Amino acid sequence: DGGITQSPKYLFRKEGQNVTLSCEQNLNHDAMYWYRQDPGQGLRLIYYSQIVNDFQKGDIAEGYSVSREKKESFPLTVTSAQKNPTAFYLCASKEWEQPQHFGDGTRLSIL
Amino acid sequence: GNSVTQMEGPVTLSEEAFLTINCTYTATGYPSLFWYVQYPGEGLQLLLKATKADDKGSNKGFEATYRKETTSFHLEKGSVQVSDSAVYFCALSPYNFNKFYFGSGTKLNVKP
Numbered sequence: 475d476g477g478i479t480q481s482p483k484y485l486f487r488k489e490g491q492n493v494t495l496s497c498e499q500n501l502n503h504d505a506m507y508w509y510r511q512d513p514g515q516g517l518r519l520i521y522y523s524q525i526v527n528d529f530q531k532g533d534i535a536e537g538y539s540v541s542r543e544k545k546e547s548f549p550l551t552v553t554s555a556q557k558n559p560t561a562f563y564l565c566a567s568k569e570w571e572q573p574q575h576f577g578d579g580t581r582l583s584i585l
Numbered sequence: 586g587n588s589v590t591q592m593e594g595p596v597t598l599s600e601e602a603f604l605t606i607n608c609t610y611t612a613t614g615y616p617s618l619f620w621y622v623q624y625p626g627e628g629l630q631l632l633l634k635a636t637k638a639d640d641k642g643s644n645k646g647f648e649a650t651y652r653k654e655t656t657s658f659h660l661e662k663g664s665v666q667v668s669d670s671a672v673y674f675c676a677l678s679p680y681n682f683n684k685f686y687f688g689s690g691t692k693l694n695v696k697p
Contacts, residue, residue, distance in 0.1 A: 478628075505683070516674065516689040517629075524683065564628050573619055573678075574685055576628035 476501045480565050480577035486585050487552070487559065495550045495580045497565035506548035507566040507574065510534060517564065523548055552582065560584050587612045589675050591688035598665055598695050606660040606691045608649075608675035616677040618642075618651050618658040623672045623690070632660075632673070670695045 478499045487493045499506065505524045509517040519532030523542040537556025542548055548567075552559045562581050566574040592607040610618065617636040621629040633642030638653035647662045658675060675688040 480628075507685075509687075514690075517687040519684065522684065566629075573631045573634055574629075576621075576630070578628045579626075 478565055478567055478575055478577035480563075480580050483578070483580060485580055485582045487582060488585050490554045492551055492553050493559075493582065495552065495563055495565075495582070497548045497550065497577060499546055499548075499565075499567045499575075499577075501567055501569070501575065502545070503567035503569050503575070504545070505568050505570075506542070507568075508532075508538075508540065508548070508550045509564045509566065511562040511564060511579075520550065520563075587616070587677060587679060587684075587686045589677055589686055589688035591673075591675050591691050594672075594690070594692040596691060596693050598693070600667055600695055600697050601664045602695075604660070604662040604665045604669075604693070606673055606675075606693070608658045608660065608688060610656050610658065610675075610677050612656075612677055612679065614680050615653075616679050618649070619676040619678070619685075620647070620649055620658070620660050621674040621676060621687075623674065625671075629674060665693070665695045667695045667697055669693060 481496045507522040508520040518534050521540040523529035539551045564579045565577045568574045588611045619634045620632040622632045623629045633644040635642040635651035641650045649660045672690045672692045674690045678685045
C-alpha cells in the first residue's frame, strides 16, 4: 500500500543533542512538508520541499534543518538551537493540485 | 494574507445529535478548502474538500459548502456517532496548492 512512513513514533532527546526524524513516502509525490503540532493547537509549517534538492522555510524554521536528496525522503533535524522542541511532528506529501497526505507523526520529548 | 479561524472546542454532543463546526477564512484569490480529521495519536486524514465557490464536499455523512460571500466552510453532520470523536481541522490552500493553512482544530466528543 502507498503511504507516508514516519519513524520513530516516539523519540526522546537530551538537552543539547541534535535528533533526526525520518519521513519516507512511496506515493511518488513531488512535494513534502514538515509541521509541528503543540497540544490543543493547529499545525505550523516548519519546512517544505516542492522538488528534489530544493526546500523552503516555513513559518517556524528556526532551530530546524532539512534535506531532500531523494524524492521519497525528507528528513527533519531538530537542532540544539530549537529551545522548545517537545511537540508532535507531522510529515505530509502531495501531488500537484491535490490535497496533502499525512504520516502518523513522531512525538518528540526532552529528557 | 491567508488564515483560517475555527470555533473553539471542545464540542460535546450526545450520539445522534446534529453537528456544526464553524470555519471562516481569509485568503487572496480563490483558494481550495478542506476538512481534515485527526484521531488520537495519529496524523491527519482528509475528510472532504471543495475547490470552488458553491461546491459541496461530502464524505462519511459529513458535508461542507464553500460559501464565498460569507468566506465560510462550516462542517455539518446530521447524526454523530461515538466513533466521530476526534479533532477536526479546517484548511485552505491558495490556487497553486503549494502551501496549506490550517485552523487551530476543534475537538469533538460524542457521548453514548
